[in-house]
Amino acid sequence: MIGVDDLRVSFGSTAALDGVSVRVATGEWVALIGPNGAGKTTMLRAIAGMARSAGGIVLDGRPARQLGHRRLARLIAYVPQHPVLPPEMTGLDYVLLGRTPHLGYFAVESGADRRICLELLDRMALADMAGRRLATMSGGEAQRLVLARALAQQAPILLLDEPTSALDLGRRVDALELIDELRRERSLTVLSAIHDLTLAGQFADRLVLLRSGRVAADGEPATVLRDELLSDAFGAGVGVLRTTNGELAVISHRQRQAAR
Amino acid sequence: MRSRLPTRSVGAASAAPADPGVDPPRLDESHDPSKARGEAGRRGGPAWNHPPAARPGRAALAVLAATAVLLVAVIAGIAIGPVAVPLGAIADTLAAHLPWHPPVSVPPLDSAIIWQIRLPRVVLGALVGSMLAGGGAAYQGVFRNPLADPYLLGVAAGAGLGATAVIISGGSLALLPVAAFGGGVAAVAITYSLGARAGQHNDDPALHGAAGTASILLAGIAVAALLTAAQTFLQQAHSQTLQSVYAWILGGLSNATWSQAWLLTPYVLVAGLALFAHRRLLDVLRVGETEAGALGVNVPRLRLVVVIAATLGVAAAVSVSGLIGFVGIIVPHIVRLTAGASYRIIVPVSMIGGAAFLILADIAARTVQPDTEVPIGVITAAIGAPFFLFVLRSRRARADAS
Numbered sequence: 001m002i003g004v005d006d007l008r009v010s011f012g013s014t015a016a017l018d019g020v021s022v023r024v025a026t027g028e029w030v031a032l033i034g035p036n037g038a039g040k041t042t043m044l045r046a047i048a049g050m051a052r053s054a055g056g057i058v059l060d061g062r063p064a065r066q067l068g069h070r071r072l073a074r075l076i077a078y079v080p081q082h083p084v085l086p087p088e089m090t091g092l093d094y095v096l097l098g099r100t101p102h103l104g105y106f107a108v109e110s111g112a113d114r115r116i117c118l119e120l121l122d123r124m125a126l127a128d129m130a131g132r133r134l135a136t137m138s139g140g141e142a143q144r145l146v147l148a149r150a151l152a153q154q155a156p157i158l159l160l161d162e163p164t165s166a167l168d169l170g171r172r173v174d175a176l177e178l179i180d181e182l183r184r185e186r187s188l189t190v191l192s193a194i195h196d197l198t199l200a201g202q203f204a205d206r207l208v209l210l211r212s213g214r215v216a217a218d219g220e221p222a223t224v225l226r227d228e229l230l231s232d233a234f235g236a237g238v239g240v241l242r243t244t245n246g247e248l249a250v251i252s253h254r255q256r257q258a259a260r
Numbered sequence: 261m262r263s264r265l266p267t268r269s270v271g272a273a274s275a276a277p278a279d280p281g282v283d284p285p286r287l288d289e290s291h292d293p294s295k296a297r298g299e300a301g302r303r304g305g306p307a308w309n310h311p312p313a314a315r316p317g318r319a320a321l322a323v324l325a326a327t328a329v330l331l332v333a334v335i336a337g338i339a340i341g342p343v344a345v346p347l348g349a350i351a352d353t354l355a356a357h358l359p360w361h362p363p364v365s366v367p368p369l370d371s372a373i374i375w376q377i378r379l380p381r382v383v384l385g386a387l388v389g390s391m392l393a394g395g396g397a398a399y400q401g402v403f404r405n406p407l408a409d410p411y412l413l414g415v416a417a418g419a420g421l422g423a424t425a426v427i428i429s430g431g432s433l434a435l436l437p438v439a440a441f442g443g444g445v446a447a448v449a450i451t452y453s454l455g456a457r458a459g460q461h462n463d464d465p466a467l468h469g470a471a472g473t474a475s476i477l478l479a480g481i482a483v484a485a486l487l488t489a490a491q492t493f494l495q496q497a498h499s500q501t502l503q504s505v506y507a508w509i510l511g512g513l514s515n516a517t518w519s520q521a522w523l524l525t526p527y528v529l530v531a532g533l534a535l536f537a538h539r540r541l542l543d544v545l546r547v548g549e550t551e552a553g554a555l556g557v558n559v560p561r562l563r564l565v566v567v568i569a570a571t572l573g574v575a576a577a578v579s580v581s582g583l584i585g586f587v588g589i590i591v592p593h594i595v596r597l598t599a600g601a602s603y604r605i606i607v608p609v610s611m612i613g614g615a616a617f618l619i620l621a622d623i624a625a626r627t628v629q630p631d632t633e634v635p636i637g638v639i640t641a642a643i644g645a646p647f648f649l650f651v652l653r654s655r656r657a658r659a660d661a662s
Contacts, residue, residue: 048554069553078554083547084548097544153555
């Protein structure tokens with residue numbers, strides 16, 4: 001469970017988050033949407049303890065500010081938009097990094113840690129990647145590997161910043177399906193920033209629309225994905241279409257007619 | 261797609277934890293052969309009993325190989341010199357210094373050459389080399405910068421200033437290592453506190469308000485420049501001691517004694533063990549400070565502890581050997597290119613390999629010219645640079661071919 005109450009983050013004199021309150025129930029998937037600079041990444045970083053913030057953050061009933069680095073990392077697995085992938089590192093070594101919050105300062109990974117990570121590689125259809133260097137992996141493989149590292153933390157809360165931005169459309173759907181499966185399988189609480197509004201509406205239980213560091217809308221996809229709300233937030237002509245089987249698709253309108 | 265989700269999710273939720281036989285729907289890629297192997301692993305014979313990258317074995321192998329090279333270097337370092345010493349005499353002399361040794365007789369001249377002249381020099385070279393290379397490896401890891409060397413934060417400039425001050429003031433030469441050590445440590449302390457303070461204005465929240473590495477590195481450059489200027493000024497103002505100041509700056513092992521080796525040993529042990537103990541955390545840092553922080557690592561504290569350990573070791577080494585260049589940057593890179601990029605390999609193997617490298621360089625330093633010694637820094641660069649380029653080239657060629 002994530003409870004964020006009147007969260008404020010400022011960089012110098014500019015407020016990046018200006019009093020945001022959001023709740024994500026255990027096992028729920030909430031997607032943060034909004035234009036560039038609306039505060040999606042800042043919000044994820046603040047919850048993960050990586051940005052100085054004011055206001056309340058409660059994680060599974062515990063105030064986040066009272067938790068140390070390690071305790072926080074056992075509660076939250078954070079995946080940045082562009083994870084650093086050391087090219088010479090092997091797949092297994094990379095996933096083993098996820099065990100860091102469970103290891104003592106001078107400890108090294110035990111057989112049990114390796115087993116957990118090899119099982120995760122297996123679960124992510126990456127069994128062959130254990131000994132391969134990260135430099136040799138495709139975008140889709142690398143993305144699943146990063147997810148495997150996050151799951152190796154065995155944290156109940158997953159914070160994902162644009163988890164699919166580097167993938168083609170097919171891999172995007174694959175990756176989001178996988179996240180959804182894992183969430184249900186492990187009762188994970190997921191809060192993710194997603195640029196693609198259509199995909200956000202398809203996968204998340206709830207959408208939170210951020211605009212200039214404030215919550216502009218919060219609710220089920222059908223209540224947030226509305227023409228006027230989105231056009232207003234994104235400052236462009238945005239239309240929401242409903243397909244014959246009830247899915248919502250978000251498209252943008254050109255501001256001028258295309259020259260023919 | 262939304263309409264499809266419920267049916268899928270029921271399958272996934274019920275199947276995965278309870279019944280490994282029934283699989284939840286997966287990604288497309290999961291239908292390739294790797295999946296089949298994975299399934300077999302989950303049911304019966306675990307596929308993970310034989311992971312392809314047996315890392316502990318690899319590290320052990322690299323350590324073993326480096327140790328073998330070190331052993332050869334030690335023997336060569338004792339045997340080679342103006343007077344050739346037979347291997348039997350080396351073994352006998354070493355045996356004669358064991359607490360309960362068999363009765364051995366070594367010609368007194370051989371014994372004196374081995375025990376009083378060559379061995380202290382070899383041991384000191386090994387200790388200094390291990391600290392320079394280990395310190396370089398640690399700095400490269402903690403600053404995530406391949407150009408980092410152990411002198412990055414001003415150790416060399418501070419030690420040089422301390423040594424110069426003692427030499428020009430005509431103080432006791434016994435004070436020289438103390439002044440060099442103090443100067444080196446003080447320089448890094450100044451760098452670190454200045455860099456950390458400058459960094460508080462930068463707004464990278466990932467670092468919990470501590471300095472970014474960039475501001476520490478820049479502070480190091482500024483402090484080194486300032487101290488070098490002061491050292492050069494003192495050196496030029498007292499031109500009668502120019503020769504001995506210059507000799508110290510170039511570095512070398514020609515004055516090696518057992519007492520120096522004993523003086524250095526505790527620093528090498530403490531710093532070496534401390535750096536070795538941080539090998540896994542240095543690997544975590546390879547994904548960057550932000551992500552390491554998100555994985556629960558207190559990055560500023562880790563950085564400070566590693567810098568303190570490396571600085572104590574390097575300053576102690578420099579205080580007895582002078583400023584030997586190039587070892588600290590080249591040895592870790594050779595290890596990285598040949599043995600592996602994990603700091604679990606780089607840290608221990610650099611320390612062993614650095615010891616071997618400096619012993620070998622010292623052999624060359626005292627033998628290439630018949631009557632005088634070549635400065636060891638000239639040798640480390642003259643051997644090290646071509647060897648490094650060779651390793652770099654062959655590595656590139658292999659990478660291109662694969």
